[in-house]
Amino acid sequence: MHMPGRHFLQIPGPTNVPDRVLRAMDMPTIDHRGPAFAEMSRKALDGIKTIFKTKNPVVIFPASGTGAWEAALVNTLSPGDRVLMFETGHFSTLWKGLAERLGLQPEFIQGDWRSGADPQKIEERLRADTAKDIKAVCVVHNETSTGCATRIEDVRKAMDATGHPALLMVDTISSLGSIDYRHDEWGVDVTVGGSQKGLLLPPGLSFNAVSDKALEATKSAKLPRSYWAWGEMISANEKAIFPYTPATNLLYGLVEAIAMLHEEGLDNVFKRHANHGAATRAAVEAWGLEVLCQDPRHYSGSLTAVLMPEGHNADEFRKTVLENYNMSLGNGLAKLAGRVFRIGHLGDFNDLMLMGTLSGVEMGLRKAGVPHRAGGAQAAIDVLTGNGSGTAVAAE
Numbered sequence: 001m002h003m004p005g006r007h008f009l010q011i012p013g014p015t016n017v018p019d020r021v022l023r024a025m026d027m028p029t030i031d032h033r034g035p036a037f038a039e040m041s042r043k044a045l046d047g048i049k050t051i052f053k054t055k056n057p058v059v060i061f062p063a064s065g066t067g068a069w070e071a072a073l074v075n076t077l078s079p080g081d082r083v084l085m086f087e088t089g090h091f092s093t094l095w096k097g098l099a100e101r102l103g104l105q106p107e108f109i110q111g112d113w114r115s116g117a118d119p120q121k122i123e124e125r126l127r128a129d130t131a132k133d134i135k136a137v138c139v140v141h142n143e144t145s146t147g148c149a150t151r152i153e154d155v156r157k158a159m160d161a162t163g164h165p166a167l168l169m170v171d172t173i174s175s176l177g178s179i180d181y182r183h184d185e186w187g188v189d190v191t192v193g194g195s196q197k198g199l200l201l202p203p204g205l206s207f208n209a210v211s212d213k214a215l216e217a218t219k220s221a222k223l224p225r226s227y228w229a230w231g232e233m234i235s236a237n238e239k240a241i242f243p244y245t246p247a248t249n250l251l252y253g254l255v256e257a258i259a260m261l262h263e264e265g266l267d268n269v270f271k272r273h274a275n276h277g278a279a280t281r282a283a284v285e286a287w288g289l290e291v292l293c294q295d296p297r298h299y300s301g302s303l304t305a306v307l308m309p310e311g312h313n314a315d316e317f318r319k320t321v322l323e324n325y326n327m328s329l330g331n332g333l334a335k336l337a338g339r340v341f342r343i344g345h346l347g348d349f350n351d352l353m354l355m356g357t358l359s360g361v362e363m364g365l366r367k368a369g370v371p372h373r374a375g376g377a378q379a380a381i382d383v384l385t386g387n388g389s390g391t392a393v394a395a396e
């Protein structure tokens with residue numbers, strides 16, 4: 001059935017693709033070994049480095065983010081290697097499952113799904129590993145199932161304090177282009193990214209930013225790899241080509257998306273996201289509902305997960321919102337199913353879109369008979385116009 005007006009896609013990814021990116025991709029398929037392609041792919045390969053903030057190569061796969069998770073591990077590790085992972089939520093759990101299936105031995109530091117990774121616990125575990133059996137530490141920067149962002153800089157400092165040689169791998173699939181991130185400065189060895197969240201693109205591209213240390217690790221890494229192998233990719237990329245057919249039209253979109261992020265200025269992009277997070281939390285508080293993330297230092301600028309009051313199902317509420325107001329909200333994942341809904345406020349998004357989103361949530365709460373106080377949208381307006389008490393804490 002036709003629903004008039006624009007659909008509000010407020011899940012925390014895939015996100016709304018700006019018209020400029022859609023137009024940029026509306027191109028004929030070209031010869032991916034010809035000169036026109038090389039010119040465009042050079043821009044994509046150089047440009048993406050500025051988003052990860054690295055001078056090293058960034059490998060671009062025609063794959064969803066999950067592929068880049070796998071690539072990060074198979075290029076650097078060997079069967080039976082121990083990896084230290086932190087249970088921040090559903091996505092860290094998926095990455096750990098993937099590591100197990102690859103024949104690695106992940107050790108999972110338990111978390112409560114209400115905060116980011118705790119650098120202290122990582123430090124303690126590394127100090128205890130006197131034999132240096134742990135080959136990598138893997139953390140999710142922005143845990144999309146909970147709306148908690150880990151402070152990667154602090155994880156790096158904690159690792160440095162131990163002098164432990166483990167590689168640091170970070171999943172930035174829902175933070176890249178939304179929350180400040182610095183691959184080189186923070187000494188990350190492999191950063192995993194995806195196209196469809198903060199990067200303004202449809203699903204279909206994923207990334208590995210790599211450090212010199214990670215490139216060195218590939219030389220002795222024994223996990224089988226072929227499609228995901230960095231080596232061939234990086235040497236082909238030096239000539240602006242790819243070892244297999246790249247996602248040509250998505251690369252056109254990537255070049256445009258990178259240009260848009262720089263036109264706005266990355267720092268402004270991060271500030272905008274942090275502000276929208278603050279305004280959203282002010283709304284949640286005014287409704288008398290609870291934000292899932294309990295640590296203000298870990299509040300996410302990309303999304304906010306909201307706990308439903310006891311006895312009310314989040315999926316029923318989301319259905320009411322979709323059917324009445326044509327807006328998709330994110331569902332609760334795994335153990336949070338039915339208990340939380342997630343408001344995505346990342347990507348190509350502005351104050352009025354946020355107000356439409358929060359008004360839709362407030363209308364939905366009323367329509368679905370979920371107990372709450374009115375005034376959440378107003379509280380968000382107060383923050384957005386500088387009259388509110390909300391603080392824009394952006395986790396780094």
Ligand SMILES: *Cc1c(COP(=O)(O)O)cnc(C)c1O
Nearest residue numbers: 064065066091142144173174194
């Ligand atoms: C979306 C997401 C993934 C999974 O990416 P896919 O593109 O669905 O494979 C992994 N990690 C995080 C943090 C995500 O947000």
